[in-house]
Amino acid sequence: MGEAPTFILQDLKNGTANGFESKTETLDTATIIGDKKYVIGGADGGTLSVKFQILGEWVNPIVLGTKPISCNGHTTVILKDRILILKKNSKPDDCIWFLEVDTQYVRQQKKLLGTEVVAWSKGVVGNAEKPLVISGPSGVGKGTLISMLMKEFPSMFGFSVSHTTRAARGMEKNGVHYHFTEKSIMEKEIEDGKFLESASVHGNLYGTSVEAVEVVSDAGKRCILDIDVQGARSVRASSLEAKFIFICPPSMEELEKRLRDRGTETEEQILKRLRNAQNEIEQGKSSGIFDTILYNDKLEECYENLKKLLGLNCCATPPPKSAPREINLPLDHSVSKIDDNKIIINCISSGLEKESKNSIMLDVSSLKRGAPGRTRGLDYQVIDMFSDGLSHQLANPELAEPTIQPFHNSHLSSANSLCGGFYPSHAKEMAWQLWFKPTSTSLDPTCIW
Numbered sequence: 001m002g003e004a005p006t007f008i009l010q011d012l013k014n015g016t017a018n019g020f021e022s023k024t025e026t027l028d029t030a031t032i033i034g035d036k037k038y039v040i041g042g043a044d045g046g047t048l049s050v051k052f053q054i055l056g057e058w059v060n061p062i063v064l065g066t067k068p069i070s071c072n073g074h075t076t077v078i079l080k081d082r083i084l085i086l087k088k089n090s091k092p093d094d095c096i097w098f099l100e101v102d103t104q105y106v107r108q109q110k111k112l113l114g115t116e117v118v119a120w121s122k123g124v125v126g127n128a129e130k131p132l133v134i135s136g137p138s139g140v141g142k143g144t145l146i147s148m149l150m151k152e153f154p155s156m157f158g159f160s161v162s163h164t165t166r167a168a169r170g171m172e173k174n175g176v177h178y179h180f181t182e183k184s185i186m187e188k189e190i191e192d193g194k195f196l197e198s199a200s201v202h203g204n205l206y207g208t209s210v211e212a213v214e215v216v217s218d219a220g221k222r223c224i225l226d227i228d229v230q231g232a233r234s235v236r237a238s239s240l241e242a243k244f245i246f247i248c249p250p251s252m253e254e255l256e257k258r259l260r261d262r263g264t265e266t267e268e269q270i271l272k273r274l275r276n277a278q279n280e281i282e283q284g285k286s287s288g289i290f291d292t293i294l295y296n297d298k299l300e301e302c303y304e305n306l307k308k309l310l311g312l313n314c315c316a317t318p319p320p321k322s323a324p325r326e327i328n329l330p331l332d333h334s335v336s337k338i339d340d341n342k343i344i345i346n347c348i349s350s351g352l353e354k355e356s357k358n359s360i361m362l363d364v365s366s367l368k369r370g371a372p373g374r375t376r377g378l379d380y381q382v383i384d385m386f387s388d389g390l391s392h393q394l395a396n397p398e399l400a401e402p403t404i405q406p407f408h409n410s411h412l413s414s415a416n417s418l419c420g421g422f423y424p425s426h427a428k429e430m431a432w433q434l435w436f437k438p439t440s441t442s443l444d445p446t447c448i449w
């Protein structure tokens with residue numbers, strides 16, 4: 001149990017059992033979920049802090065993930081297993097965060113660490129394609145196949161640059177092939193939770209940082225991980241959904257030949273890699289980690305099979321790269337929770353002003369954890385609430401007809417009750433907009449679902 005925080009909350013009693021933040025004198029919010037009260041805010045070295053009480057006792061949880069940069073106020077909304085945090089006055093790529101309080105990942109970590117755990121993760125609009133995990137013994141041709149794929153489809157794939165304590169080979173560049181690092185530094189970073197997985201391979205430490213995967217996904221590309229079987233097993237056990245491919249050599253003799261012909265290892269290193277290869281191949285074939293095993297006998301054939309597996313046969317045009325969409329939240333906003341999946345963010349400035357056009361309907365029905373540190377699958381629609389067409393419709397109800405009645409009724413009443421005390425007029429008008437189907441074309445169809 002920790003000490004009480006120094007800041008004072010104005011109104012903890014009103015709390016957030018309905019899913020909204022309490023208004024406070026400071027920039028902190030108190031969010032109550034069951035017998036826990038989460039206090040988020042304060043400047044903790046320039047980042048948002050989190051403390052919580054269980055049945056009135058202050059607890060200092062282990063806080064995982066990169067903390068959000070502090071901001072000029074925020075709003076919280078309770079979701080099923082996490083708290084949504086909408087930062088005010090923040091950049092589009094930094095305004096939506098989650099504090100995971102009871103997600104599968106947090107429950108796993110609680111068990112592992114034997115203490116209270118919460119985890120920060122940044123909200124990202126849309127989904128990234130599942131990363132590809134490619135494993136196989138040293139010298140089988142993983143790097144060659146990955147290079148071919150990235151060369152043919154440069155806008156589709158990005159490489160996860162691992163960290164390693166091994167020395168760089170002649171042509172290898174720091175930050176491109178690997179982040180070459182020192183053992184003590186890497187061990188500290190692993191301890192700090194910066195790595196998605198790490199393993200000791202052929203006598204050196206290798207690891208995939210969370211950042212390495214996320215920079216590729218953030219760029220709208222499919223991330224490729226070239227990691228060993230232990231690493232693949234760790235990723236399989238993590239919350240990151242991926243496609244697992246094992247590359248097998250046609251024979252041990254051919255593997256040895258490729259390793260020797262490559263000429264990048266000492267004799268001692270070659271022998272160590274060959275000794276490990278046998279075990280890796282057994283694990284690759286039998287562990288149930290891998291979705292597919294590809295034999296790399298003839299390189300071109302293997303490459304064609306890899307492309308086929310990824311839906312990239314010779315005639316297919318690769319799908320256009322999906323650029324990450326960012327949300328431009330109104331600088332100052334209020335929040336209305338419509339149901340467990342839909343949240344409306346309204347510009348706080350009054351009435352029928354221009355800024356009101358910024359209202360946003362946030363859809364959290366398809367949230368998916370990426371690598372620890374990101375929550376993907378957010379969707380949103382900008383609602384042109386006071387456009388001419390809509391105000392015309394609101395003023396002339398006969399131009400609008402309700403969608404399926406029970407849906408309309410139940411949601412309208414829930415919107416009203418949830419918005420009590422929090423800008424009810426906005427929410428009510430918004431509800432009008434959201435549940436009335438246009439009979440003229442003047443209403444933007446994206447406002448209707």
Ligand SMILES: Nc1nc2c(ncn2[C@@H]2O[C@H](COP(=O)(O)OP(=O)(O)O)[C@@H](O)[C@H]2O)c(=O)[nH]1
Nearest residue numbers: 138139162198199201206207208226227228231
């Ligand atoms: N677990 C894990 N393995 C890695 C990582 N990066 C590379 N490896 C594996 O480490 C092994 C050795 O890689 P490397 O030193 O580049 O030698 P090579 O495989 O002979 O080219 C290979 O099996 C790689 O797949 C990583 O981030 N994590």
Ligand SMILES: Nc1ncnc2c1ncn2[C@@H]1O[C@H](COP(=O)(O)OP(=O)(O)O)[C@@H](O)[C@H]1O
Nearest residue numbers: 138139140141142143144258262296297298299
């Ligand atoms: N199918 C293949 N047939 C013959 N040589 C190959 C084949 N695939 C890869 N190689 C060669 O084998 C060596 C090892 O390949 P590499 O991609 O570095 O393996 P890995 O990344 O799995 O350690 C390289 O010299 C590469 O050119």
